[in-house]
Amino acid sequence: MTSRRAGRRRAPDFLAYGILLVGAVLTLAPFVLSVMTALKTPLQLASEPVLAPPDPVTLSNMQRLFTEYGFVSPVVVTAEVVVVVLVGQLAFSVMAAFAFAKLHFPGREALFWLYLATLMVPQVVTVIPLYTMFSAVGLRNTFWSLVLPFVLGSPYAIFLLREYFRGIPDDIIAAARIDGAGTWRILVQIVVPLSRPILATLTIITVVSHWNSFLWPLIITTGRDWQVVTVATAALQTQYNANWTLVMAATTLAIAPLLVIFALFSRRIVGSIALTGFK
Amino acid sequence: MTTPVPGTVRPRTVADRPGARRRRRVEAAWAYGLLGPSLIGISLFLVLPILVVLWLSLNHWDLLSPMRFIGLANWIDILTDPTFGNSLAVTVVFVLMVIPVQTVLGLVIALLLSRGLRGSWFFRIVYVVPWVCAPLALGVVWKWIYAPFGGALNALLGTSTEWLTTPALALPAVAAVSIWSQVGYVALFFLAGLAAIPSQVLEAAAIDGASPWQIFWSIKLPLLLPTTFFVLVTGVISSFQAFDHIWALTPGGGPDHATDVIASRIYLEAFGGAFHLGRASAMAVVLFVLLVVVTVIQQRWFAKRVTYDLS
Numbered sequence: 001m002t003s004r005r006a007g008r009r010r011a012p013d014f015l016a017y018g019i020l021l022v023g024a025v026l027t028l029a030p031f032v033l034s035v036m037t038a039l040k041t042p043l044q045l046a047s048e049p050v051l052a053p054p055d056p057v058t059l060s061n062m063q064r065l066f067t068e069y070g071f072v073s074p075v076v077v078t079a080e081v082v083v084v085v086l087v088g089q090l091a092f093s094v095m096a097a098f099a100f101a102k103l104h105f106p107g108r109e110a111l112f113w114l115y116l117a118t119l120m121v122p123q124v125v126t127v128i129p130l131y132t133m134f135s136a137v138g139l140r141n142t143f144w145s146l147v148l149p150f151v152l153g154s155p156y157a158i159f160l161l162r163e164y165f166r167g168i169p170d171d172i173i174a175a176a177r178i179d180g181a182g183t184w185r186i187l188v189q190i191v192v193p194l195s196r197p198i199l200a201t202l203t204i205i206t207v208v209s210h211w212n213s214f215l216w217p218l219i220i221t222t223g224r225d226w227q228v229v230t231v232a233t234a235a236l237q238t239q240y241n242a243n244w245t246l247v248m249a250a251t252t253l254a255i256a257p258l259l260v261i262f263a264l265f266s267r268r269i270v271g272s273i274a275l276t277g278f279k
Numbered sequence: 280m281t282t283p284v285p286g287t288v289r290p291r292t293v294a295d296r297p298g299a300r301r302r303r304r305v306e307a308a309w310a311y312g313l314l315g316p317s318l319i320g321i322s323l324f325l326v327l328p329i330l331v332v333l334w335l336s337l338n339h340w341d342l343l344s345p346m347r348f349i350g351l352a353n354w355i356d357i358l359t360d361p362t363f364g365n366s367l368a369v370t371v372v373f374v375l376m377v378i379p380v381q382t383v384l385g386l387v388i389a390l391l392l393s394r395g396l397r398g399s400w401f402f403r404i405v406y407v408v409p410w411v412c413a414p415l416a417l418g419v420v421w422k423w424i425y426a427p428f429g430g431a432l433n434a435l436l437g438t439s440t441e442w443l444t445t446p447a448l449a450l451p452a453v454a455a456v457s458i459w460s461q462v463g464y465v466a467l468f469f470l471a472g473l474a475a476i477p478s479q480v481l482e483a484a485a486i487d488g489a490s491p492w493q494i495f496w497s498i499k500l501p502l503l504l505p506t507t508f509f510v511l512v513t514g515v516i517s518s519f520q521a522f523d524h525i526w527a528l529t530p531g532g533g534p535d536h537a538t539d540v541i542a543s544r545i546y547l548e549a550f551g552g553a554f555h556l557g558r559a560s561a562m563a564v565v566l567f568v569l570l571v572v573v574t575v576i577q578q579r580w581f582a583k584r585v586t587y588d589l590s
Binding site for chain 2: 019020023152215238250255261
């Protein structure tokens with residue numbers, strides 16, 4: 001009886017590993033295949049099986065991406081956008097969340113409700129009015145058009161930060177006030193240092209979502225000046241449809257920085273997804 | 280006048296003193312100062328656009344000639360337009376392909392990962408990799424995988440199927456990429472939900488002789504209802520707006536408009552050449568209303584089901 005039960009338990013373990021392994025291979029295969037292709041010569045891709053490892057391994061696709069196809073500028077523009085949005089969004093979201101969590105003022109509930117309601121607004125709905133607004137003030141196809149809609153804070157970040165700040169005991173803040181600390185000092189020297197974990201999580205979320213952003217940059221920029229990596233990759237693919245070694249070099253470039261971040265912080269990212277919704 | 284707010288920082292005795300009113304005013308000034316930037320940002324870039332999109336939907340505007348008020352003409356136009364009707368249908372079918380499959384697969388993966396097998400953390404990380412990558416870039420990668428000549432899938436199958444240019448295959452092919460990129464993310468939520476089930480409950484059921492199958496159907500699944508609700512709502516909302524990878528795989532709405540989801544239709548109307556901003560705005564409002572309705576329906580449906588308090 002007992003041996004049968006033990007046997008029964010072992011078999012599903014075996015099965016579980018099998019299913020999980022197949023899933024992992026299916027998940028990673030597109031990445032491995034695309035990087036392999038990016039490292040092949042066009043000749044090898046055309047003449048040998050897709051699964052054949054790159055031989056010789058060549059960086060010429062990547063090199064041509066930067067020299068002939070102007071991918072330096074998109075990388076720089078995207079990095080600049082990410083840094084500016086990250087700094088602004090975190091700073092202004094921290095300020096707003098602190099006001100909602102720890103200060104008393106008339107209209108607090110109504111305003112917070114308004115902030116929460118904007119979480120429901122889908123991006124597809126706002127891009128057309130935003131496009132007309134930015135065109136009207138002459139900011140279309142500028143650096144500012146890429147960062148302004150996001151740099152002043154995000155309702156999502158404010159919501160998460162407020163939840164976290166509410167967990168900070170009021171006694172600590174009251175004690176600091178008695179010691180003569182003003183609101184700003186309390187925020188910068190007490191609340192922010194106590195909130196490192198949630199700030200780290202938000203940093204990753206913001207970097208990921210703005211490095212990956214596509215629809216808004218596609219609409220608001222034209223030409224090469226302010227093209228971001230995703231838009232440049234899409235344009236390259238449309239223009240050089242059959243040149244897959246080159247196109248896979250571009251997708252590798254678009255994906256690689258995030259894979260590095262993911263490899264470095266995978267535990268934190270995986271841990272925070274279920275906690276925050278990570279969007 | 281001096282009713283203490285619950286959770287207030289100041290002790291009541293301080294609030295009753297004469298300087299309290301001034302101090303409250305200073306605190307409110309600080310609050311509005313700190314809220315200033317985000318208030319401007321949210322008003323200008325999230326609230327105002329809703330008003331603008333409603334106004335645009337009542338106008339004819341192509342960016343070149345002056346804007347012209349035409350009342351409900353755009354609305355009548357799009358609601359009788361078979362192309363927009365097709366987009367609504369395509370979007371609903373896309374959501375119906377993606378959501379059930381990714382939810383069930385995500386739950387299965389979570390159940391397998393929750394068995395405490397050695398190396399579970401490795402799978403957990405691997406499954407989430409596609410989620411952090413740019414959907415646009417993943418779409419381009421899959422476009423190559425699906426390519427009829429030189430593409431990985433056909434090379435492996437020894438075929439030369441036109442996955443993305445055959446109307447009947449295009450939408451399932453696009454939906455498969457969606458599922459592939461989101462399944463790990465869904466699994467993580469179920470995993471968190473499973474971890475929240477107290478082990479005593481499961482042990483008690485096992486002692487009472489419940490089979491693993493009974494434990495799943497009678498205990499785990501009902502207790503996972505709040506997680507399922509969250510996964511379904513966020514999944515449906517994001518699938519209804521899906522654009523990036525669909526656009527990368529099948530730009531311009533796909534063969535015979537087979538993958539012309541609402542988001543791609545809105546983009547094409549507004550920026551696909553003719554600048555029909557009014558029509559596109561009306562479509563955007565339809566999408567917004569649809570999302571609100573879907574959310575409310577899901578909320579109602581789940582509110583009727585029992586929720587368990589395990590505290």
